[in-house]
Amino acid sequence: xxxxxxxxxxxxxxxxxxxxxxxxxxxKTLKPRQFLSPLVLAALMLPILICVLxxxxxxxxxxxxxxxxxxxxxxxxxxxxxxxxxxxxxxxTLAVDALSPPNDPSxxx
Numbered sequence: 220x221x222x223x224x225x226x227x228x229x230x231x232x233x234x235x236x237x238x239x240x241x242x243x244x245x246x247k248t249l250k251p252r253q254f255l256s257p258l259v260l261a262a263l264m265l266p267i268l269i270c271v272l273x274x275x276x277x278x279x280x281x282x283x284x285x286x287x288x289x290x291x292x293x294x295x296x297x298x299x300x301x302x303x304x305x306x307x308x309x310x311x312t313l314a315v316d317a318l319s320p321p322n323d324p325s326x327x328x
Contacts, residue, residue, distance in 0.1 A: 251316035
């Protein structure tokens with residue numbers, strides 16, 4: 220198993236089977252910018268998903284399907300929790316990125 224972030228990896232015996240365990244190489248670090256795109260996507264798409272779930276849940280409640288409405292309400296609540304976590308992680312990632320030194324000092328970023 221090869222990963223650009225972790226290098227080659229090494230074989231490790233776990234439960235009688237050989238597993239590839241990633242090993243961090245010197246000079247390879249995770250950068251906050253790698254997490255920005257997925258977090259921004261989650262921050263933009265989760266409210267849409269929550270609204271759709273709530274709308275379908277209200278439609279089911281109007282059709283007297285209380286069990287289906289309750290399930291969709293719980294899914295919308297879980298989506299709201301994930302959305303708040305994504306927003307907090309996005310805020311922390313942006314703060315770390317703002318405090319980190321620029322990648323190329325000659326570029327003036």
